[in-house]
Amino acid sequence: MNSPYLPQEARIIERIEESPGLFTLRLHFTEPKRQEAYHFEPGQFNMLYLYGVGEIPISIVSDPKDEHIIDHTIRAVGRVSQAMSRLKTGQSIGLRGPFGRGWPLQTAEGRDVVVVTGGLGCAPVVSVINYIQHRRERFGKLNIVQGVKHSSDFIWKERYDHWRQMPDTTVLLAADRGDPIWPWHVGRVTDLFDQLDFDPANVSVMLCGPEGMMHVVARQMLERNVNENEIWLSMERNMQCAVGHCGHCQYGAHFICKNGPVFSYAELQPLFGQPGF
């Protein structure tokens, strides 16, 4: 019986330093058949293994259509991610996945889309935006709102510049603390909501980032009469097995790793915002 716990070898094709403490690993399975068979949905994640240190769950940033490269953008914050940040191009790591339920892109077709992210929260939705970009005619108006704590945390400026050029697309950026050359809003993402262009009766809202931020944004969307089944959030919890066995990611009755990580606001009730879960 195949073990759902067993990683497979993947090679680091390229390592990109995005900003201090933030790096991207571009991976490719060593076994060609494994790479060929690998498909993921935007919003899903992989478990990355660093030899002798351990595994961590990391969302997939690359384009689901790219059959050769699997990208992960990682912030060096914990025991494993800090050690992982020292890896170089050409080295190997362990990879298993993809896991979980991603964004509801099929049901979002024909609707306006609002993507609100905070901090590195944009990583799990980059693949959503890429997905929509390649199927632009199937979706309504696209609003992309990204907030960072400090303007220096902002990465992937070219991507945002590129997305701004797409038809029917609004891109809004905010930093809690700006600097003299930060050209966009200084303040919270919610300050920008008057500039959003969407039909509340026909929109899918996708949120990713710190829970406090998602909570505030979700409340504001509800006040604008967006249905609670159409507000989607990517959740994070301690994950060790990624297949609903180890118990760490339980959120009420949900296993975030297998029932999520993407949930509708309605599904997360009544616990969302309640400390300790």
Added chain:
Amino acid sequence: MSATSHSPVFLHHNDLQQLLQILQHDGYTCIGPQVRDGVIHYDHIDTVEQLPRGYGQHQQPGHYQLEPAGHDRYFAWANGPQALKPWLFSPREALWQCQAGEDKLAFEQVAAEDDPLAVFGVRACDIAALYLHDKHFLQQTHRDPGYRSRRQNLLLVAVNCSHPAETCFCASTGDGPEVHYGHDLVLSELSEGFIVQAHTEKGLSILARLPAETASQSRIAAAQASSRAAAEQQGRRLPSQDLQAALFANLDHPRWEDIARRCLSCGNCTSVCPTCFCHREFDEPSLDGQTSTHYRQWDSCFNQGHSYIHGITLRAETRLRYRQWLTHKLGSWHQQYGRSGCVGCGRCISWCPVGIDLTAEASLICTGSEA
């Protein structure tokens, strides 16, 4: 498995060794209860001489004391801290190994031991817990290979509980004291021997080789009376209804804080609980640096690291940890696996160093009064 219809047989105490020998002959590694470190513990047995014959025990919140019972029954005691769980869901288990070469990694699954295992003396509460672990580890999208190989080769010789502890409440959860499913054979102990019934074909084939006689009506009636008495004897109870709504409606109940003032957050309750399944994973590199073994080990929602996420501990306070445990055990399990995660074994009460009583706490939080 077809419910096997046969007349219950009677096996003399003196012939119990024959049952063990048949299992050994059939290739089973036999596990049974025995006295160790002052408790009844399950481990390998070669002879029935090792069983805790003549023992009883006294259990209360925060208290377990083994004592001579003044009779020579084999199974006249309630469960000790562990029984079946560690034999299926191993406390520590290697999952896979990784060999490191020059910029290369090779992964290999560690094969799980799959010796046929026969466990003697398993109680109804632990079989109910086993069925819950089956749901968790085997009946979801992803199956656990180690659990599966051990489970496939498991034979259970169950025992109907005749001497529940003061902390037992399986009658109220509907899980005991009588064994109704999951076993191959079940024994009901009387003063001079056992009523034996088979539940599976495997059980029947073993039973056919026993030096047993058809059980008399009076003995069958005595065994049934013993089970009834064992149920009636239980003083504790847990409301059997789905407590999910009641618990989640009371997340801010002051009682959580009151419990937290007593709770040591030691995790004993989760270790002895036959349904707790949380485990953490970690790597252990070899000293020469060439190999790293990936293990899993029982974890507890009372541990600091259980709710750790990128620099934050979500449940830093004991109040939140106990609340997580109880709302899951008695609440969320219903949504996850269609029933409560509590089988009424009472271990968490006996083995809590400060004697926190789950039945009393759940009752207070859900209904406002102690059960």
